[in-house]
Amino acid sequence: MADITRRLGWRHLRGAPTAHVRHHRSGALVHDGPGLSFWFRALSAALSEVPVDDRELAMTFHARTADFQDVTVQATVTYRVSDPAVAAARLDFSIDPDTGVWRGAPLEQLGTLLTETAQQHALDVLARTSLASALVDGVTAVRERVAAGLATEPRLPATGIEIVAVRVVALRPEPEVERALRTPAREQIQQEADRATYERRAVAVERERTIAENELASKIELARREEQLVEQRGTNTRREAEESAAADKVRAEAEATRSVRLAEAEAARAVKLAEAEAAKQVRLADAEGLRTERLTQAEAARTVQLARAEAQAAREVGEARAQAQAAWLRVHADVDVATLHALTGTRLAENLPHIESVTISPDVLTGLLSRLGAGERE
Numbered sequence: 586m587a588d589i590t591r592r593l594g595w596r597h598l599r600g601a602p603t604a605h606v607r608h609h610r611s612g613a614l615v616h617d618g619p620g621l622s623f624w625f626r627a628l629s630a631a632l633s634e635v636p637v638d639d640r641e642l643a644m645t646f647h648a649r650t651a652d653f654q655d656v657t658v659q660a661t662v663t664y665r666v667s668d669p670a671v672a673a674a675r676l677d678f679s680i681d682p683d684t685g686v687w688r689g690a691p692l693e694q695l696g697t698l699l700t701e702t703a704q705q706h707a708l709d710v711l712a713r714t715s716l717a718s719a720l721v722d723g724v725t726a727v728r729e730r731v732a733a734g735l736a737t738e739p740r741l742p743a744t745g746i747e748i749v750a751v752r753v754v755a756l757r758p759e760p761e762v763e764r765a766l767r768t769p770a771r772e773q774i775q776q777e778a779d780r781a782t783y784e785r786r787a788v789a790v791e792r793e794r795t796i797a798e799n800e801l802a803s804k805i806e807l808a809r810r811e812e813q814l815v816e817q818r819g820t821n822t823r824r825e826a827e828e829s830a831a832a833d834k835v836r837a838e839a840e841a842t843r844s845v846r847l848a849e850a851e852a853a854r855a856v857k858l859a860e861a862e863a864a865k866q867v868r869l870a871d872a873e874g875l876r877t878e879r880l881t882q883a884e885a886a887r888t889v890q891l892a893r894a895e896a897q898a899a900r901e902v903g904e905a906r907a908q909a910q911a912a913w914l915r916v917h918a919d920v921d922v923a924t925l926h927a928l929t930g931t932r933l934a935e936n937l938p939h940i941e942s943v944t945i946s947p948d949v950l951t952g953l954l955s956r957l958g959a960g961e962r963e
Contacts (some may be wrong), residue, residue: 586635595624596682603638605669617670627682634687635669635678644700648708654716654762658707658727659754662735663697668745675744696748699735703751706734719756720766728753794796847865 587606588599599622600606607621616623619637642662643885647655666672671887676690710730711719719726732751735741741748745862 587632587680589683589685591683592624594626595628596627597624598622598632598685600634603636605635605637605666607633607635607670607673625682630682631675632680632682633678634680634685635666635672636692637666637669639663639665640692642696642699644703646700646704646707648704648711650711650716651713652715655759656711656716656719656723657755657757658711659756660703660707660727660731661752661754662703662731663749663751664695664699665747665749666745667747671743671745695744698740698744699746702735702741703731706731716758716762716766720758723756724753727756748867809916911933 586599587604590597590599598606598608600620602620605619606616606621608621608625610625610629615625640663642664643659644662645659647657647658650654651810672678672691676691676694677687678691680686681688681690707727707730710726711723714723714726728751731753732748735748735751758766795859
């Protein structure tokens, strides 16, 4: 699509390299060619834009074979506009001077023309071909017939159209017919697969039989060797028992000799230990006796000293007490009896325990008063 811009009442068109632009002004051709760029007035200009690049047209249509089976044809036609002037004259490629958009649908017209033409030639070929032949060689036949038919179609050159290539992508029957056609091949393939399976199973059975025979032969050989192994083990066990008995005998003799020697050495050691212990006990007894004797002598001397000291102290205390008593008697020899009684009471009161209260009965008080009165009369 051309790019059109506006400037002060003028229009500027810039075309693409793959678009052929034709500009008529007042019926006269002013600009003609691909990739043009020019100014024009919208009121006096008639513009056409024809694409000159290769275009792909995909088409799908149904056809019927000679045996009345429907098939679907998928094809692609590549074409281009070889004469833009003729194409612009035969088809409406005019564009709007304000937007650059085609006023009609020229490409759809070309597509319809090419599709109908190609379909006509394809139907003509398939109508004379059976379904089986169409599925095998129909693609090539339809492609060649459609290419030849489009090349000889007089309307296409008259419209300025050139066919570049024709491709038939697929030629497919209806799904039910296709499944039915696949069945024999599928069955044959399945039979081949089953045959291969049976052959594989037969080979597997033969190999299993061979393996079983080999295993049986191996078991027989293993049993024979196991018998030899049992005999050899018995011989080895007997030999080991004999050697073990001889070794045990030698070991027992050596152990007995060692035990005797150890007993003799232990006895000698015990005798020596007993003698040493006895000598030690004798020495300890002598030392203990000497120590006891010394302790006894020291204790006796200490006892004698203590006795002497106690006797000396007792004698000195007795003498001091006698002297004090004599002095006391000498002091109180001339004192009257009442004073001595008072001193005695004082001493007695000093040595008595603490007395909270004293209760004097009338009998005791009467006796004391009587004694005091008698004393005063004397």
